[in-house]
Amino acid sequence: MRETENVLQGTELLELRLRSLYERYGYRKYKMSRFEEYSLYLENRNFLKSDRIITFTDDRGKLLAMKPDITLSIVKSAAAEGAAERVYYSENIFRAASGSAEMREMRQVGLEHIGPVDLYAESEVLILALESLAAVGRDHIMGITHLGLVTGLLDATELPEREKASISRLIGQKNAHEIAALCTACGVSRELSEKLCALASIYGTFPESRDALRSLVVNKATESAVEELWELYSILQAAGYGDALRVDFSIVNDLSYYNGITFQGFVEGIPESVLSGGRYDNLLQRMGKGGAALGFAVYLDELERLEAAESRPDTDILFIYPENAPAAEIAKAVRELTGRGRVYAATKQPPQMTCRELVEWKGETEK
C-alpha cells in the first residue's frame, strides 16, 4: 500500500479508498460509455444541476451528449421491475462549473442503491456517505433533510405550484424574512407561515433540533418524515456517526425527482458541498420503473483544492551526474536509487526544482 500511496496523490488516492470502501459493502463497479443519447437529458432537464450540455451527432445522425450526469444512465439501464442494483462508479462528467459558464470535465465518484430500500439500506448509504467524507481526512459535516417534511408543509399551504416553488427556493436560501412576506401576501395562515420560517432557519445537531423538528408536524406526511429522520439518527448515532450530522432543510432538490431523505456533505476548507445525495423514487417512476432508490456522488474536482495546500517536493532524490559519464553506469546507479523513492536524473540542477535529497555522482561506482 505504501508504494501505491507514494505514486497516487490527493484525489487519486481518495478515489482508490472510496472504491475499496464501496466494494467492501457489496457495491459493484459500473463502467459506462462516455456518451449518452441527448434525449435522455432533454426529458430530465430539471434533474441536472446545469442545463448546458456538450452535444454532437454520431455517424448515423443521432444526437449524442457528453455525460453531464451518471445517475440517469444507471437508472435508465436498470431493470424495469424489481431491479436490485448496488453499483458504484468513478467517471468523468462534463458540465458547466458552478458560478461560471465554462464547460468543465469533472471527476465524480458515487454509488446508487436501487431496489428495495428499507431503513437499514438508507442508513447503509448514509454511513458510506459519512465514511466517504471522513476519508478526505478533514473536519466534515453532513446536513440532512427529509423532503417529505418540506412538501408536507408546502402542501398544507394550499398555494399554487408557482408560489410553492418560490417558497422552496427561499428555504434553500434560509431566507425567512422573504418567506414571511410571501406568506402574508398570499394569505397563508400565520401558524403555517411561522412553521415555514422555522423550517428554513433550523440548523443544528439532532439533539439541538429536537423540539424545533417536533413543532413542524402538521399532518401525517410531516409526522412520518420526522419519525424517519429520528430513526435514522438513532442508528447512525449508535454507529458513532451522530456528531457529524446536522438537521438542515436548506438542501432543496427538485421535488419532482427527489423525495425522502436528502443530504449534503461539507469538508472544512472547501466553500462548496463536496458530496450530495438522497432518495429519488420519483425519478424511477418518471422513467417508468417501480421501486425505490437512493445514492450519492462525491465531487472529486472540488477536493482537488485541498491538494494545492499540501505540497510535496518535486522529487525525492535529485541525481546529478557529470556530462561525460557513461550512460550504462548512470542507468545502473539510477536504478539502485529508485528503490529509495522518486529519482530525477540530470546533469545539472534544474532551476526551481525541489527535492528531499541531492545526490551528486562523481563517476566511480559507489561501494
Place this chain on the structure above:
Amino acid sequence: MKMLNIALPKGRLGEKAYGIFEKIGCGCPEIREDSRKLIFENGETGVRYFWAKPSDVAIYVERGAADIGIVGKDILLEYEPDVYELLDLGMGRCRMAVAGPKGRRPDPDRTLRVATKFSRIAREYYESQGREIDIIHLNGSIEIAPLLDLSDVIVDIVETGSTLRENDLEVYGEIVPISARLIANKAGYKFKSGRIEQITAALRAELEK
C-alpha cells in the same frame, strides 16, 4: 479561534452597515483610520473585514473568501449567487424601477429597447409580462440612454428620483423594492454556524431598536 471573514461593500451603505457591526461589539478600530490597508483584523473578537466593490461582495461570499457579507438585493437578484440570505437589514432602501421620458409611454407594438446594468432582472421582468425586448447592457450613467434615443426605457435603481427629475425622466413602474441583506457562504455557515447565528441575532436585535 478561527477568523470570521466579513465582506463589506465600498461606499455609504458599507460604512453604515459597519456601524451596526460596531454597535453589536464586532468592531475593528483600525478600519476607521485612514490607511491604505485592504484587510482589517480584530484578533480579540475574531473578525476580519475587507471592502469590496458592491457587486463583488456576492462573489467573495459565494466562493468562500468571505464567510458573510452585506450586499444589496439588486445584486442578489441580478447574479443569483448560491448563498444564504439571512437577514434584511432594511437599510439602503430603494427600488428597482422602469423609467423613461416624462409624459411618454413606449409604443406597445414595437420591440422595447431597454438600457440597464441589470440585464437579468430586466429580462425576467419583461418575460413575466410576455413583452419582447432588446436589452442594451450599459455599465453606468444609464439615464443618458433614453435622452439620446439609445433606448425607450431604462431599468435601474431609483432612490430619491432626483436624477430622473433633473433629466426630464419619470418612473413608469416599480419592479421590486431593494434593501441591504446579510448573506453567508453555505459551507462556511456549516462550520461557523454558532457565530454567524449569534451575529445575525445581534444585528436583528440592534436594527429593531
